[in-house]
Amino acid sequence: xxxxxxxxxxxxxxxxxxxxxxxxxxxxxxxxxxxxxxxxxxxxxxxxxxxxxxxxxxxxxxxxxxxxxxxxxxxxxxxxxxxxxxxxxxxxxxxxxxxxxxxxxxxxxxxxxxxxxxxxxxxxxxxxxxxxxxxxxxxxxxxxxxxxxxxxxxxxxxxxxxxxxxxxxxxxxxxxxxxxxxxxxxxxxxxxxxxxxxxxxxxxxxxxxxxxxxxxxxxxxxxxxxxxxxxxxxxxxxxxxxxxxxxxxxxxxxxxxxxxxx
Amino acid sequence: xxxxxxxxxxxxxxxxxxxxxxxxxxxxxxxxxxxxxxxxxxxxxxxxxxxxxxxxxxxxxxxxxxxxxxxxxxxxxxxxxxxxxxxxxxxxxxxxxxxxxxxxxxxxxxxxxxxxxxxxxxxxxxxxxxxxxxxxxxxxxxxxxxxxxxxxxxxxxxxxxxxxxxxxxxxxxxxxxxxxxxxxxxxxxxxxxxxxxxxxxxxxxxxxxxxxxxxxxxxxxxxxxxxxxxxxxxxxxxxxxxxxxxxxxxxxxxxxxxxxxxxxxxxxxxxxxxxxxxxxxxxxxxxxx
Numbered sequence: 310x311x312x313x314x315x316x317x318x319x320x321x322x323x324x325x326x327x328x329x330x331x332x333x334x335x336x337x338x339x340x341x342x343x344x345x346x347x348x349x350x351x352x353x354x355x356x357x358x359x360x361x362x363x364x365x366x367x368x369x370x371x372x373x374x375x376x377x378x379x380x381x382x383x384x385x386x387x388x389x390x391x392x393x394x395x396x397x398x399x400x401x402x403x404x405x406x407x408x409x410x411x412x413x414x415x416x417x418x419x420x421x422x423x424x425x426x427x428x429x430x431x432x433x434x435x436x437x438x439x440x441x442x443x444x445x446x447x448x449x450x451x452x453x454x455x456x457x458x459x460x461x462x463x464x465x466x467x468x469x470x471x472x473x474x475x476x477x478x479x480x481x482x483x484x485x486x487x488x489x490x491x492x493x494x495x496x497x498x499x500x501x502x503x504x505x506x507x508x509x510x511x512x513x514x515x516x517x518x519x520x521x522x523x524x525x526x527x528x529x530x531x532x533x534x535x536x537x538x539x540x541x542x543x544x545x546x547x548x549x550x551x552x553x554x555x556x557x558x559x560x561x562x563x564x565x566x567x568x569x570x571x
Numbered sequence: 572x573x574x575x576x577x578x579x580x581x582x583x584x585x586x587x588x589x590x591x592x593x594x595x596x597x598x599x600x601x602x603x604x605x606x607x608x609x610x611x612x613x614x615x616x617x618x619x620x621x622x623x624x625x626x627x628x629x630x631x632x633x634x635x636x637x638x639x640x641x642x643x644x645x646x647x648x649x650x651x652x653x654x655x656x657x658x659x660x661x662x663x664x665x666x667x668x669x670x671x672x673x674x675x676x677x678x679x680x681x682x683x684x685x686x687x688x689x690x691x692x693x694x695x696x697x698x699x700x701x702x703x704x705x706x707x708x709x710x711x712x713x714x715x716x717x718x719x720x721x722x723x724x725x726x727x728x729x730x731x732x733x734x735x736x737x738x739x740x741x742x743x744x745x746x747x748x749x750x751x752x753x754x755x756x757x758x759x760x761x762x763x764x765x766x767x768x769x770x771x772x773x774x775x776x777x778x779x780x781x782x783x784x785x786x787x788x789x790x791x792x793x794x795x796x797x798x799x800x801x802x803x804x805x806x807x808x809x810x811x812x813x814x815x816x817x818x819x820x821x822x823x824x825x826x827x828x829x830x831x832x833x834x835x836x837x838x839x840x841x842x843x844x845x846x847x848x849x850x851x852x853x854x855x856x857x858x859x860x
Contacts, residue, residue, distance in 0.1 A: 365760050389760040391753060398852040399775035408771065409761040440851060460761055 314380075314463065314496050315341040315364065319373035321521075322359050332521040334359045336373060339515065339524065343380070346490065346497045348507035351517030351525075352557060357500040360522070361466045364498060365389055379463060385409060388460040390470040395453040396441050402428065402452050403437040409460035424459055430489055431455035447478040451485070458489060467499045471506065483509055484538060491535050504553045508546055509536065516556050525556050640822040649826030657811065658823075662830055664806040665796055668724055669838070672731025673792040677785055680736045684743020684781070689765075689773070694744065705737040713799065724806070727799050734795045735788040742784030746777035779853055782846040789842045793835045808834075 321335035334356030341347055349357045362368040363375060365387045379386060388409060389395075396405045403421065404411075406428055410420035428434055431451040433444075441449050450470060457465055470486075471479045483506060490497065490510075501507050507514045508530060516526040528549065532540045540546055595602040622642045628634045629641030636644070652658035687694045687701075709730060716726035750773055758772045800809025808831045815824040847854060 362756075365756075367756050367759060385762055387760055389757070391757060393753065395753070395757055397754065397757070397772065397775070399778070399850070400771075401851075408758075411771070412758070412761045412763045412767055440854075442852065466760075 312343040313340055313378065314343040314345075315339070315375065315377050317360075317373065317375045320360070320363070320370050320375060321372040322356060322363065322368065323371050323521075334522045335370075337517075337522065337524050341496060341498070343496055344494045346494075346499065346510060346512045347515060348499045348501055348511035348513070349515045349517060350501060350504055350507045350553065350557070351522060352519045353502070354520050355517045356520065356522035357517060358468050361389070361468050361498060361500055364464065365466055377464070381463070385413065385460045385462045387464045387466055388457040388462040389466040389468065390450075390453045390457045392469045392472050396449055396456065398441050401438050401440055402433060402444070405441070405452055406455045406459055408456060413460075424455075427455040427459045428452075430458075430492075432485060446474055447482065450474060450482060454482075454486065454489070458493070463496065465495055465497045467497065469500055469502065472502065479506070480538065486510065487536055504550050504557070505541070507553075508532075508549055509538070509540065514553065516553055526553075528553065638821060640825065644822045645825045645829070648820070648822035649829070652811075652823050652826055658826065658830060661806065661808045661811040661827065662834065664724075665800065665808040665831070666834060668728050668807065669731060669792055669796045669834075672728040672796065673735055673789065675728075676732035676735030676792070677739055677788070679732070680739025681743050681781060684740045685747060685769070685774070687740065687744040688747020688777070689769070694748075698744070701737065701740055705741060709734045709795070710799075713803070717803070722804065724804075727796060727804060727807075730799055731792050731795050735792055738788050738791070739781070739784050743777065743781050746780035746784075747773055749780070750776040775850075775852075778850045782850055782853075786839065786842055786846060789839045790835060793831070793838060797831050 317337060317339040319336045319338065321332070321337075323330050323332045323334075325331075333354070337360070349360065351357055359368060363370050364377070377386065397408070400408065403424055407420050407424040410423060415423070425434075425437070428437060431454050433448055433451045433455065436444065436448065441452065444452070450473075453470065457467070471482055474482065487510060497511075499507070499510060511530055514526075514528045514530060515524050516528065517523060518525050530549070531545060532543075625634075625639070626642045629636050629639060629644075640648075649658065687697060712733070713726065713730055716729050720726040720729060754772050754776050755768065758768050763771060796807065797809040797812075800807035801813040804810060808827050812824050812827040812831070815821070815827060
């Protein structure tokens with residue numbers, strides 16, 4: 310698994326906001342192997358989302374670069390699960406999940422077939438013709454996940470996908486994501502605030518500092534796959550959680566209440 | 572509300588607040604059905620009542636029937652005008668001019684509005700010019716239209732089109748510019764090209780705001796066409812209304828006014844219905860209880 314899919318070198322991004330320059334990210338150097346589930350954990354405003362947006366091609370770095378090695382140039386490169394605004398309110402569940410296939414001009418019948426498969430895997434079957442407004446937050450996020458997988462991308466980007474959900478639903482969807490991901494492993498970059506979520510899902514955790522975001526630590530998660538909720542009860546889990554928390558604590562406390570709103 | 576509570580506290584009495592199901596909670600379907608029925612009765616009842624009052628006032632001599640003929644008289648005049656074809660051809664002319672002018676105005680307006688919304692070059696070069704033209708009273712341009720397009724339908728159709736066009740352009744442009752960036756991003760990530768972005772995201776996302784402009788301008792279109800027919804040309808309901816007033820035939824005049832009003836109601840309703848099909852995210856949905 311030393312097949313590198315993504316390597317960022319001296320990557321930086323700054324924003325110009327009302328005359329002064331905000332240095333949001335970097336410089337960071339990151340290497341990600343094909344099929345690896347990488348979680349990025351850090352305080353708010355540390356440029357985690359910016360990193361994902363650069364990988365997705367939605368933003369450019371202001372210095373440094375990212376190189377992505379594609380296995381199959383015909384496949385879509387990235388797909389992304391957003392925290393909100395992800396799925397389109399004017400499309401039915403089926404049309405939303407089918408969207409990447411429509412963009413790729415897959416014939417309608419075949420596209421519907423594949424979309425239905427993923428709808429089932431994501432646990433939203435029976436709601437194919439419903440509009441998002443009639444769905445609960447959890448259902449909508451399942452649709453977003455199904456849509457991200459349907460594209461069959463080389464890199465799956467997830468930007469705090471469960472942040473807007475309640476605690477119980479988060480547990481359920483984390484479990485579901487594990488199940489779906491373990492069936493068809495692909496490279497994932499998963500941004501989260503939750504150390505616990507990162508430990509449960511990822512192979513590797515990048516802990517980042519407060520702005521400008523830098524990689525403080527690159528931690529390999531030792532738990533075997535397939536993984537379940539049960540790993541939370543292990544001693545190692547607690548130790549790792551504490552270790553990461555100690556690293557983050559300084560940055561979070563400095564920022565005080567600023568952190569809570571994001 | 573407060574005084575009563577104050578009193579209760581003063582007297583030291585124990586106040587029980589009760590939260591119990593109301594009629595709507597006990598049988599929502601029946602409640603909804605009843606509400607719909609009452610709504611329909613009220614919607615039709617108001618005009619019927621007004622006409623009835625008008626009839627009574629006219630037949631009992633409270634109002635001068637030379638200026639305010641009784642509804643029955645207006646009805647008879649209307650039937651006669653439909654019978655000899657004057658009302659029919661007037662209504663047909665008005666509807667035809669309205670449909671052509673409004674249709675062209677809406678289509679051209681949405682098209683240019685999309686272009687302005689999507690391209691900042693187009694927006695930068697045209698936005699303020701369009702706003703300047705928008706604030707110009709269109710009626711002041713009518714003599715120019717007469718000179719350019721001659722007499723007949725064309726200048727009137729153009730006036731309707733122009734009146735509708737500017738509102739639609741500016742509304743569409745604003746709607747496109749304010750589409751949430753998150754929706755664009757979601758489409759971009761999946762590799763949508765410009766045409767796909769427009770079809771799958773920009774147009775449907777902007778449609779509710781564009782729809783509002785389309786609905787409002789339907790009424791404006793009718794106002795403009797009937798108004799301009801009064802001052803120019805010799806066809807349509809506006810002309811009929813004005814001409815009948817001049818020969819002192821108020822009954823037919825009122826009949827014309829009522830037909831114009833009905834066309835307005837039906838036209839707006841049709842536009843609303845069409846828009847409802849075009850905007851799935853706004854379709855009325857079941858309320859969760």
